[in-house]
Amino acid sequence: SDRYAVIGHPIGHTKSPLIHGMFAKASGQDLVYTAIEGRPGLFAEDAAAFRAAGGRGLNVTAPFKLDAFAYATERSARASLAGAVNALKFDGERVLAENFDGVGLTRDVVRNLDCAMQGKRVLVLGAGGAARGALLPFLEQRPAELVIVNRTVAKALALAQELVGQGPVRACGYQELEGQRFDLVFNATSASLRGELPPVPATVFVPHGLAYELAYGKGLTPFLRMAQQTGVRRLADGVGMLVEQAAEAFAWWRGVRPATQPVIERLAVPLA
Numbered sequence: 001s002d003r004y005a006v007i008g009h010p011i012g013h014t015k016s017p018l019i020h021g022m023f024a025k026a027s028g029q030d031l032v033y034t035a036i037e038g039r040p041g042l043f044a045e046d047a048a049a050f051r052a053a054g055g056r057g058l059n060v061t062a063p064f065k066l067d068a069f070a071y072a073t074e075r076s077a078r079a080s081l082a083g084a085v086n087a088l089k090f091d092g093e094r095v096l097a098e099n100f101d102g103v104g105l106t107r108d109v110v111r112n113l114d115c116a117m118q119g120k121r122v123l124v125l126g127a128g129g130a131a132r133g134a135l136l137p138f139l140e141q142r143p144a145e146l147v148i149v150n151r152t153v154a155k156a157l158a159l160a161q162e163l164v165g166q167g168p169v170r171a172c173g174y175q176e177l178e179g180q181r182f183d184l185v186f187n188a189t190s191a192s193l194r195g196e197l198p199p200v201p202a203t204v205f206v207p208h209g210l211a212y213e214l215a216y217g218k219g220l221t222p223f224l225r226m227a228q229q230t231g232v233r234r235l236a237d238g239v240g241m242l243v244e245q246a247a248e249a250f251a252w253w254r255g256v257r258p259a260t261q262p263v264i265e266r267l268a269v270p271l272a
């Protein structure tokens, strides 16, 4: 059977073998999907060894997303804008690179959570790798406005600058959010991984809106708790994003789109 894997460091906690294993079983695809503990600084060697052993594709996670970008011979537009790669496909000498995080997130919001972005005001907290991947797919949904806010304002400004001409994007600092409201608020900072709260004013949320934490499996993070306390009824964490980006990679590799709902239900961790 064809071989696939996720590579990262550390890789112990990864859910990808479980997700792709469920996809393969449900869609009748004959493949083996494993996890590889990558060696920092030796990504090209580890990827080459996997290819030599018959590997057809890799998912790539921290800290190798930039190494994978460099290793690729062809990169999609979204991988280029994200500046990071989370999926590789091997085709003879060719190494094709993709970034499915943003499309996976967008699909989760629009289809699974039934929360259209068209004409809505959208706020993204953070300007790192997680935020970068989401911006182009978000703009394709034609929001009324997409605001990027970051602690280091210069990073948000630079990112908005890269998107000039692609849609109604603006960048600002957290203080400038006073008095502004957003239908959809995404926490794409790494604050939740340390139990921290980005300095976002509670007034940005609206009750009919959506608060989405990109991190997965952290329960009710300080960000989600704040949103809940201001009366936001729809709260989500990154489980749907995780499964949807995996489904995008699976479809890219195998030409078959697996059902995601059973996998999301299996992996979901209660937010309370």
Ligand code: ATR
Binding pocket: 125, 126, 127, 128, 129, 130, 131, 150, 151, 152, 153, 155, 188, 189, 190, 191, 196, 197, 198, 199
């Ligand atoms: P990732 O790939 O997860 O996005 P990253 O590229 O290191 O990680 O980016 C982390 C993001 O979280 C940045 O936008 C960072 O803000 P700065 O650019 O100002 O550092 C943001 N971040 C991390 N901790 C934060 C906190 N406690 N409050 C607000 N923003 C935070």
